[in-house]
Amino acid sequence: MKKIIVSLVLISSLLQARADEGMWLPMLLGQQVYSDMVKRGLKLTKEQLYSVNKSSLKDAILIFGGGCTGEIVSDKGLIFTNHHCGYDAIANASSVEHNYLRDGFYAYNMGQEIQSKLTVQFLDKIIDVTKEVEDGVKGLNWADRTKKMTDVYKVITDKVLDKDNGITGRVYSMFKGNQYLMYTYKTYRDIRLVGAPPESVGKFGGDTDNWEWPRHTGDFSIFRVYGTKDGKPAEFSSENIPLKPKAFLPVSIKGIKDGDYAMIYGYPGGTNRYETSYGIKLKNEIENPSLVGLRDMRLKYMHEQMIKDPAVKLKLASNYAGVANYWKFFDGETKQLVKFKTYDQKQAYEKNFSTWAAGKNAYSTIMTDYEANYAAWTPYAKQRQYLIEGILGSPLATYASSLQGVEAALVKTGMTGADITKAVAAADASRKVYMEAADRISDEKIVAAAAMSYYNDVDKSQHPIGFYEKMKATYGPLNDENTYKKWAANLFATTMILDDAKWASFIANPNAVTLQADPAFDYATAFTKSYNGKYASLYTVFVNKNSELGRAYLKGIMEKDPVAAAKMYPDANFSMRVSFGNVKSYAPRDAVKYDYVTTSKGLLEKYVAGDYEFDLPAKQVELLKKKDFGQYIDKSRNDLVVGFITTNDITGGNSGSPVIDGNGNLIGLAFDGNYEALSHKIAFDKDLNRTICVDVRYVLWCVDKLGGAKNIIDELKLVR
Numbered sequence: 001m002k003k004i005i006v007s008l009v010l011i012s013s014l015l016q017a018r019a020d021e022g023m024w025l026p027m028l029l030g031q032q033v034y035s036d037m038v039k040r041g042l043k044l045t046k047e048q049l050y051s052v053n054k055s056s057l058k059d060a061i062l063i064f065g066g067g068c069t070g071e072i073v074s075d076k077g078l079i080f081t082n083h084h085c086g087y088d089a090i091a092n093a094s095s096v097e098h099n100y101l102r103d104g105f106y107a108y109n110m111g112q113e114i115q116s117k118l119t120v121q122f123l124d125k126i127i128d129v130t131k132e133v134e135d136g137v138k139g140l141n142w143a144d145r146t147k148k149m150t151d152v153y154k155v156i157t158d159k160v161l162d163k164d165n166g167i168t169g170r171v172y173s174m175f176k177g178n179q180y181l182m183y184t185y186k187t188y189r190d191i192r193l194v195g196a197p198p199e200s201v202g203k204f205g206g207d208t209d210n211w212e213w214p215r216h217t218g219d220f221s222i223f224r225v226y227g228t229k230d231g232k233p234a235e236f237s238s239e240n241i242p243l244k245p246k247a248f249l250p251v252s253i254k255g256i257k258d259g260d261y262a263m264i265y266g267y268p269g270g271t272n273r274y275e276t277s278y279g280i281k282l283k284n285e286i287e288n289p290s291l292v293g294l295r296d297m298r299l300k301y302m303h304e305q306m307i308k309d310p311a312v313k314l315k316l317a318s319n320y321a322g323v324a325n326y327w328k329f330f331d332g333e334t335k336q337l338v339k340f341k342t343y344d345q346k347q348a349y350e351k352n353f354s355t356w357a358a359g360k361n362a363y364s365t366i367m368t369d370y371e372a373n374y375a376a377w378t379p380y381a382k383q384r385q386y387l388i389e390g391i392l393g394s395p396l397a398t399y400a401s402s403l404q405g406v407e408a409a410l411v412k413t414g415m416t417g418a419d420i421t422k423a424v425a426a427a428d429a430s431r432k433v434y435m436e437a438a439d440r441i442s443d444e445k446i447v448a449a450a451a452m453s454y455y456n457d458v459d460k461s462q463h464p465i466g467f468y469e470k471m472k473a474t475y476g477p478l479n480d481e482n483t484y485k486k487w488a489a490n491l492f493a494t495t496m497i498l499d500d501a502k503w504a505s506f507i508a509n510p511n512a513v514t515l516q517a518d519p520a521f522d523y524a525t526a527f528t529k530s531y532n533g534k535y536a537s538l539y540t541v542f543v544n545k546n547s548e549l550g551r552a553y554l555k556g557i558m559e560k561d562p563v564a565a566a567k568m569y570p571d572a573n574f575s576m577r578v579s580f581g582n583v584k585s586y587a588p589r590d591a592v593k594y595d596y597v598t599t600s601k602g603l604l605e606k607y608v609a610g611d612y613e614f615d616l617p618a619k620q621v622e623l624l625k626k627k628d629f630g631q632y633i634d635k636s637r638n639d640l641v642v643g644f645i646t647t648n649d650i651t652g653g654n655s656g657s658p659v660i661d662g663n664g665n666l667i668g669l670a671f672d673g674n675y676e677a678l679s680h681k682i683a684f685d686k687d688l689n690r691t692i693c694v695d696v697r698y699v700l701w702c703v704d705k706l707g708g709a710k711n712i713i714d715e716l717k718l719v720r
Contacts, residue, residue, distance in 0.1 A: 020647040021684040022569045023268050023577035025174075025181075026050040026058050027126045032567055037580050041261025041662040048664065049578070052125045057664060058576065059246035061265045062225075063121040063185070064656055065089075067574075069266035070120060070223070071658040073251060073666060074715045077225040077243035078194065079120065080699070081656030082671045083202030084325075086221030088318050089116040090196050096311055104198035104617075106709035113192035113224060115236050120225055121185040122246075123576050129156050129171060133180040142548040160184050166233035174570035176274065176550040178558070183575055188225045188233045190240050195222035195709055197702045198617050199317075205606070206613030207299075207324050211332060211675045213594055215692050216603040216642045219671040220699045222712065249658055252665035252719040253697050255634050255641070258596045260583040261662040262646040264670055264691065268572035269653030271681045274554055276367075277346035278374040279546075280337060280682065282381060288334040290385035294453065295327035298393050301445040307612060312439050319395075319437070326652075332678030342683050353553075356560055363556040370549055377542035380535050383458045390450035391527045396443050397450075399434040400497060400524035403427055403515060407525075410512040424510050431497065440492060447523070448488035452481065454527075464530035467523075495520035574653050581647030586690060588676045597695070599639040600624045620706050630705055631720075632697040642698045644668060645690040651681055659693045665719050668693035 024033055030046035050058050064070035068085035072078065083090075087101075093114045094100045107113040136152035137145040157169035166187045171180055196202060201218040209215055226240040227233055234240055272279070302320050306313040337343065350367050357363035392398050409415050409423035455468055455478055468478055475490075476483040496502035497520050506514055515521055558565035569577075585596040604624055608614040629640045646659065650670055659668040672692040677685045700716075703709050 020579075020581035020686060020689070021649050023271070023572050023579055023649055023651075024569050025126070026265075026576055026578050029578060032569075033580070037263070040580060040582060042263065042580070043662045044664050055247040057247065057249075057265060057660070058123055060249050061123070061576065061658065063267055063574075064223075065118050065120075067269060067653055068655045069653065069657040071265075071656075071666065072225075072245045072248040074248055074717070075244060076715060077227075077245055078248075078712070078715055079191075079223040079225060080658070080666070080669060081221055081223065082219045082669060083196060083199075083221045084219060084321060084671070085656045086193070086196060086223065087321060089118055089191075089193055089223075090221065091314060091318050092116070093193055094314060096314065099310070099314065100193075100196065101199050101314060101317060102310070104196055104201070104707060105193065106195040106703065106707040106712070107193070108709060108711055110224070110242070113194050116191050116193055116223070118191040118223070119187055119189050120191055121187045124167065124184040124186055126576075127182045127184070128179070129182045130180045132156050133171065143544055146544050146547070156182060164232070170575075172573050172575045174573075175558075175568070176554045176571070177547065178551060178555050179570070181575070186233065188227055188243065190226035190234060190236045192224050192226065193221075194224050195703060195707065195712060196220075197706065200615045200617060201620065201702060201706075203321075204603070204614065204616070207328065208613050210325065210328050211672060211678060213645055213674045213690060213692055214598045214602060214643075215672065216598050216606055217671070217694065218642070218698060218702050219694050220669055220702070222703070248717075249660065249664070249666040250717040250719050251696055251700070252661060252663075252667050253632060253700065254719060255636070255697070256583050256597070256644055256661075256667055256695075257636075258583055258585055261580070262583050262648055262667070263578065263580045263660045263662075264646075264648045264650055264654065264657045265576065265578050265660065266650065266654040266657030266670070267574050268577055268651045269574045271572040271651055273571055273682060273684070274550065274557070275346070275682050276370050276553075277343050277350055278370050280343045280346055282374060282378060283682075284334050284337055284343065286378070286381045287385055288330045290382055290457075291389050292327055292331045292334075294386065294389040294393060294450070295323050297390075297449050297453070298446050299324055299327060301442040301449070302439070304445075305439055305442045312442075315437055316439055316442070323393075329678055332675050333681065336677065336679035337682060340679065340683065340685070342679060353556065353560070357556060360556075363552065366549055366553050366556065369545070370553075373542060373545045373549065377538060379459070380462065380538060383454075383462045384531065384535065384539060386450075386454045386458050387527055387531050390453055391524070393450055394443050394447045395434060395438055396492070396495075396497065396520055397447060397524040399430065400495075400518070400520040401528045402430060403521055404525060404528070406510065407512060407515055407521075410510060410515065420510060424507050428503075428507050431503065434497075438498075440498065444488050444492045447491065448481075448484040451488070451523075452484040462530075462535075464526040467526040491519040491523060497521075572651055572653070579649040581649070581691075583644055584647050584690070586645070586688060588674075588688060594645070597634075597637075597644045598642045599634070599637060600629075600642060601639055603642055617706065620702075623705055628705060629701065632701040632704075634697070640698060640701055641695045644693050644695055645674070646693060647686075647689065648691040649680075649684055649689065650691050654691075659691075663719075666696055668695050669699065 029049050034046055048056055050056050060072045062070050064081045064085055070079045070081035073080050091101050133152055137148055153171040160169040169182045169184045171182045174181055197218050204217045225243045227243045229241055302316050306316055354367050406423045406427050409420045471487050472478050475487045496506055496518050583596050585594055587593040606614050607616050634641045654670050657670040658666050659670055661667050670691050670693050674690040677689040704713050
């Protein structure tokens with residue numbers, strides 16, 4: 001097997017992206033890659049892919065919630081997205097008595113649909129605002145440029161702001177600040193839950209199967225967007241009606257075969273394919289191992305309580321899922337980066353770049369400046385990870401730290417009684433939210449373990465002054481696990497945050513002495529104040545310098561090979577992108593070949609009754625054993641296809657993205673990547689990279705046969 005193709009910056013030929021690699025700007029598809037798409041199987045015109053003046057595929061795609069993608073699949077505003085994207089809304093709609101997360105939910109008419117707190121955003125148009133941005137920061141050094149950028153963006157976006165119609169603008173930096181594009185969006189705020197499978201279907205395989213192929217997860221949920229009678233966005237109201245969209249996706253139940261064209265629209269959250277060898281080294285040696293270890297600890301203690309009590313499981317489910325997802329990702333990312341020698345390949349390209357840049361004043365010192373910048377920050381990188389993922393990995397510590405706003409109102413000169421009242425009211429409201437989601441038993445263990453890990457693993461010179469000395473004097477030796485357990489037990493037993501009577505007394509008469517003496521506040525702020533006082537400014541300098549160097553570096557790369565630069569794509573940044581490729585099997589290692597689909601046969605083979613990760617509803621097992629597949633059967637296999645894989649280029653944020661065939665029909669929902677290519681944020685691999693998708697026929701089977709919601713099926717435009 002060929003070695004991994006490592007980003008666009010390793011060798012100059014990589015500027016000419018492979019057909020499957022690339023998160024392409026929809027407005028430039030016609031100029032950059034349309035002919036390649038046609039060669040791979042696309043049957044649509046350029047205008048059908050993206051148009052400002054006419055409806056196009058981009059009008060059926062939306063930002064779902066705060067970090068996912070969804071698609072409109074009917075003329076009544078029906079939305080398909082992933083189960084894990086709708087997870088919070090499903091959990092919030094649930095109770096112990098009506099546990100929709102566990103049992104699933106389907107609305108058999110629109111009156112049964114459940115209100116949520118979600119929003120969705122539709123892309124209106126894309127405008128190049130590079131000149132306006134550069135004019136706004138002209139003549140400024142990088143630090144001042146960075147400070148002013150928010151104000152410059154606001155001036156630009158204010159020009160398109162239309163609150164009555166829900167129109168806003170968002171400026172995105174492309175190519176590390178060498179181009180700026182404004183995307184304008186229309187935001188809808190009345191989004192209702194229509195359907196979701198039981199969690200045993202939507203999360204089948206759990207953490208064990210996460211980022212793995214073969215996969216048998218029914219990762220989907222269904223919502224609907226509502227607006228006023230004239231189609232405007234509005235808050236939830238019984239007067240609102242389903243949105244009539246500009247475009248929606250027909251749903252194909254024709255099936256797929258190896259080699260079929262596949263296209264994905266969506267909102268990939270972030271890649272860094274122009275990362276340097278210095279960034280790879282920091283990530284591999286410090287950042288990722290720290291994050292993985294600390295998240296592993298947190299997951300362990302949450303899981304212990306979740307399997308004991310359904311109420312705790314419901315309470316912690318969303319937080320646990322979020323922590324678990326990228327725990328495994330970053331573990332796999334490091335392993336793949338090491339396996340494919342990405343660091344060495346980056347160094348080789350940087351040496352080549354430096355040779356080209358010699359004597360060119362704008363670029364000649366870029367790599368030595370990078371080296372110096374990383375050398376200055378690296379000694380402090382671990383303690384930042386241990387603060388974020390360890391100390392503040394505790395919900396109690398995170399909430400306690402937020403009370404610094406109350407402290408500031410109480411002690412800062414010039415603060416008024418009104419300021420104090422406002423700060424206390426905000427803290428009280430936040431406490432209610434925290435208490436509803438808190439699980440004391442698991443969090444107490446997390447606090448003890450995080451404090452001990454910080455003590456053992458972080459340079460002693462970077463510890464908050466006096467904190468561990470005080471713990472030692474009261475609770476015992478700092479190399480003893482029992483010391484931390486006793487300290488944490490006392491903290492949880494005595495903090496006013498967990499005591500309603502003490503808290504009521506405090507908010508009735510707030511004072512700084514009581515707050516500062518609280519053990520939870522004292523713990524959290526010992527670490528956050530130490531970081532903010534000594535290291536936050538160093539991190540800001542590091543990030544700003546990296547951004548400045550990144551802009552110059554990428555400009556140099558494009559100048560070095562201007563012909564190839566015309567066919568480059570920017571890093572993902574949660575702006576709409578399009579990727580294309582094919583349904584395709586793969587061989588990850590010697591003597592192993594993975595098929596391009598999974599079926600109900602494999603689902604039943606994995607099924608373990610009562611298992612936390614591999615259980616299934618009894619009705620589903622019965623239906624599958626009877627081969628009751630209905631119109632969703634794959635006749636070539638005489639089975640129900642559950643999932644499939646494609647060669648598309650996606651990343652986080654693409655969750656819920658539509659997988660579209662060459663005729664513009666929905667064939668599946670993207671929901672994951674494969675373990676063998678988890679370095680994809682840094683390095684795309686043309687041989688191993690796969691996008692894992694739930695087949696839309698399995699989605700419809702679950703809705704129809706398992707859920708009995710034929711009303712939803714009848715609403716779709718099915719292509720047979």
